[in-house]
Every structure is written in structure tokens, then in C-alpha cells.
Amino acid sequence: MNAFEILDGIYYAGVNDRVTSLFEGLWPLPYGVSYNAYVVKGDKTALMDSVNISMVNHLLTLLGTERIDYLVVHHMEPDHSGAIPELCHKFPEMKIVCNAKAAQMIRGFYGVDCPDRFITVKEGDTLDLGGGKLLRFYMTPMVHWPETMMTWMEDQRLLFSGDAFGSFGAVDGNPLDTISTDWSIRKMEMRRYYAAIVAKYSRPVQAALAKLKGLPVEYIASTHGPVWHERASQVVKIYDEMSSGKTRQGVVIAYGSMYGNTSAVAEIAARRLEERGIREIRVYDAGRADLSRILADIWKYKGLLIASPTYSMNIFPPVEALVKALEVRELKDRVTGVFGSYAWASAAARLLTERLTAMGLPPVSTVSMQLAMNDETAAEVKNLADMMADKILSSEA
Numbered sequence: 070m071n072a073f074e075i076l077d078g079i080y081y082a083g084v085n086d087r088v089t090s091l092f093e094g095l096w097p098l099p100y101g102v103s104y105n106a107y108v109v110k111g112d113k114t115a116l117m118d119s120v121n122i123s124m125v126n127h128l129l130t131l132l133g134t135e136r137i138d139y140l141v142v143h144h145m146e147p148d149h150s151g152a153i154p155e156l157c158h159k160f161p162e163m164k165i166v167c168n169a170k171a172a173q174m175i176r177g178f179y180g181v182d183c184p185d186r187f188i189t190v191k192e193g194d195t196l197d198l199g200g201g202k203l204l205r206f207y208m209t210p211m212v213h214w215p216e217t218m219m220t221w222m223e224d225q226r227l228l229f230s231g232d233a234f235g236s237f238g239a240v241d242g243n244p245l246d247t248i249s250t251d252w253s254i255r256k257m258e259m260r261r262y263y264a265a266i267v268a269k270y271s272r273p274v275q276a277a278l279a280k281l282k283g284l285p286v287e288y289i290a291s292t293h294g295p296v297w298h299e300r301a302s303q304v305v306k307i308y309d310e311m312s313s314g315k316t317r318q319g320v321v322i323a324y325g326s327m328y329g330n331t332s333a334v335a336e337i338a339a340r341r342l343e344e345r346g347i348r349e350i351r352v353y354d355a356g357r358a359d360l361s362r363i364l365a366d367i368w369k370y371k372g373l374l375i376a377s378p379t380y381s382m383n384i385f386p387p388v389e390a391l392v393k394a395l396e397v398r399e400l401k402d403r404v405t406g407v408f409g410s411y412a413w414a415s416a417a418a419r420l421l422t423e424r425l426t427a428m429g430l431p432p433v434s435t436v437s438m439q440l441a442m443n444d445e446t447a448a449e450v451k452n453l454a455d456m457m458a459d460k461i462l463s464s465e466a
């Protein structure tokens with residue numbers, strides 16, 4: 070076997086994908102992504118999850134001549150289950166250990182329909198591999214799909230967490246975070262993964278965190294990115310913040326602009342926020358910046374100013390896409406502001422205000438501008454920035 074030993078008898082058998090440019094056909098992967106499988110060897114051997122279908126051969130090469138007795142399936146999204154048919158073929162005796170929902174998906178996705186194959190597990194069930202390797206299963210539905218579960222190894226203090234605590238970005242070299250992780254990039258890739266993939270399921274993430282709170286976790290082996298060890302408690306804290314809506318005193322300004330009138334106003338707002346003591350300001354052109362990057366920062370900061378021109382009596386399309394993404398993810402507890410521009414019949418300012426209000430995030434103020442900026446608009450926008458800054462700085466950091 071060519072997998073990397075993390076702990077005695079526990080191996081990282083993940084593979085790097087530096088070829089796919091869009092995860093889920095949507096989210097850019099500037100640093101690639103890893104699909105993490107693991108091998109646990111006691112008297113019997115278990116493979117924890119598998120990999121994307123395009124990488125099955127890489128996984129089989131890592132496993133070499135190792136005989137797999139059990140495949141534990143934590144999550145059925147095809148980036149982790151793609152090797153199931155091949156593994157079933159290669160290991161006719163292999164049992165698939167999963168919950169009832171996953172078993173149904175395995176039948177539906179891969180046509181594996183042999184009842185003898187499955188060991189169906191529930192909350193708290195265990196599987197003893199012998200040799201001091203005891204797997205205990207925790208159901209964590211909707212972290213990210215309904216069938217998701219985690220596995221805890223008490224003696225090793227190791228949690229197989231599925232997509233939770235995962236990050237975009239391939240694993241360069243040693244999969245343990247102690248050695249090869251560039252933390253600033255990794256942190257952004259983790260926030261981006263959370264905001265794009267997991268944020269919709271923040272409540273189930275909180276429920277899972279509550280369930281796992283008492284466990285003395287020293288190693289977190291997720292399905293994407295490094296194995297957290299040195300940074301395990303830090304990563305749990307970041308996850309707790311992202312899923313509970315705890316934010317920092319900063320502002321994201323996300324605007325759309327075709328001809329520069331709206332972007333000019335966004336610049337005025339950014340400068341004023343800075344003058345009023347907001348130190349972290351992130352300004353994004355929604356038509357050009359990657360949506361996951363904008364979402365990652367929206368999940369980090371308390372303030373959100375959205376600005377859009379009116380476009381055929383609607384919100385400008387890339388800003389509309391952002392608002393839709395916020396609605397889907399049920400963004401909560403933010404200080405918002407709205408700016409809209411138009412030439413002859415305004416719509417964007419009103420529509421943005423309605424949408425944010427319906428989300429329970431009514432803007433502190435809405436400013437509307439016809440044609441180009443003048444002193445009056447600039448003053449209104451500064452006033453809007455002042456109101457946002459006051460509210461953000463008086464909120465808990």
C-alpha cells in the first residue's frame with residue numbers, strides 16, 4: 070500500500086485533482102481539490118469513503134494489494150462515492166457500512182443491490198476491526214446531504230468528519246496540517262468551501278458540532294483538504310463561527326456596474342466606511358469576482374452593502390445571482406445597506422430593499438441615483454456608510 074500513515078494503522082489514501090477547473094461544475098478551483106479516502110487497519114481493514122469517479126485508478130494504485138473488508142460510506146456525493154462499483158468488483162467479499170439512506174442512494178446511483186453487501190448502521194453503533202481499532206458512528210444528517218454521518222475512533226481521538234471541516238485546495242505533500250499547509254491560502258479555501266457548499270446547512274452543522282462537543286478530538290480527517298491536527302481546535306472554532314453567524318466588524322461591498330456609475334459610488338462608500346473606523350473592507354465587482362469568494366467574505370463580516378444598476382427593470386444579473394445565493398443560504402444577522410442606480414425608471418434599489426427585507430435583513434438605508442453621481446448622491450451615500458459603520462462598531466465583535 071502506498072498510502073501515508075497518519076497514526077499507527079491509519080492511513081491517508083486521498084487523491085489530488087488538479088485538473089477539474091470547476092467543483093460541482095460551478096466553483097473555481099485555483100489550487101485544485103483533494104478527495105480524501107482513508108484506510109484503517111486492525112485485524113480487518115476498512116476503507117473510509119472513496120474518491121471521484123475520474124480518480125478511481127489513483128485510489129486503486131494507492132491501495133495496491135491491500136485487501137479491503139469494509140467500505141465505510143460517510144457521504145454519497147459522487148466526489149466520495151465514485152469508486153463504489155469498482156471496489157465492489159475488486160473485492161467481492163467487501164461489506165459496505167453505511168446508514169439506510171446511503172444504502173438507498175448506493176442502489177440508485179450505482180445499481181449495487183445485493184442485501185448481503187450492506188451493514189446498515191445507526192447512531193452510536195460500532196464496528197470493531199480488532200487490533201484496537203473501534204469505529205463508532207454518529208449520524209449528522211444534512212452536513213451536507215441527508216445521509217451524512219461521521220466516525221469517531223475514541224482510542225485514537227480521531228474523527229472522520231465527511232465534508233465538515235473540509236476545504237478546497239489540493240494537499241501538497243504531507244496530508245497532516247503540521248507540515249505543508251500554507252495557512253492563509255488554506256483558510257480562504259476553507260471559508261470558500263464552507264460558503265459555497267456547506268453554508269446552506271449551517272443549522273445541521275451546529276447540531277453536529279453540539280453532538281460532537283464532548284469528544285476530545287485530536288485529529289480531524291475530512292473528505293477534502295489536510296488532516297487537521299495542530300489546527301484542529303482552531304478549525305472547529307472557525308466552523309463554529311461560520312455556522313453560528315458570528316462575524317467580524319468589517320463590510321463587504323458587492324456591486325454590479327456596466328459603465329462605472331455604480332462602481333464610483335461603491336468607492337465613495339468604501340472610503341467613508343474606512344474613515345468611520347471600519348478596518349476590514351472588501352469591495353467586489355460581482356460581475357467579475359468569483360461568487361464563492363464574495364460569499365466567503367460575506368460569511369466573515371457583519372456589514373453588507375449591495376449596489377446595482379437597474380437592468381431591464383430588474384437587478385443587474387450578477388448581483389441578482391449573489392442575492393439569490395444569499396437567499397438560498399439564509400444569510401442572517403447582518404447590517405445591510407442598498408444602493409441602486411438607473412437612467413429613466415428605477416427598479417434595482419426597490420427590489421434589493423424588498424429582497425433583503427424579506428430575508429429579515431432590512432437595509433439601514435436605501436439610496437437611489439438617477440444617471441451620474443452628484444454632490445447630493447455622494448452625501449446620501451456617506452450618510453448610509455455612517456449609519457452602517459455606527460451599527461457595526463456598536464455590535465459585538
Ligand SMILES: Cc1cc2nc3c(=O)[nH]c(=O)nc-3n(C[C@H](O)[C@H](O)[C@H](O)COP(=O)(O)O)c2cc1C
Nearest residue numbers: 326327328329330331378379381382411412413414
Ligand atoms: C441593457 C440595459 C438595460 C437597462 N435597463 C434599465 C431600466 O430598465 N431602467 C432604467 O432606469 N435604466 C436602465 N438601464 C440604465 C442603467 O441602469 C443606468 O445607465 C445606470 O446608470 C448604469 O449604471 P452603471 O454605470 O454602474 O453601469 C439599462 C441599461 C442597460 C445597458
Ligand SMILES: [Fe+2]
Nearest residue numbers: 144146213232
Ligand atoms: Fe458533499
Ligand SMILES: [Fe+2]
Nearest residue numbers: 146148232292
Ligand atoms: Fe465532498
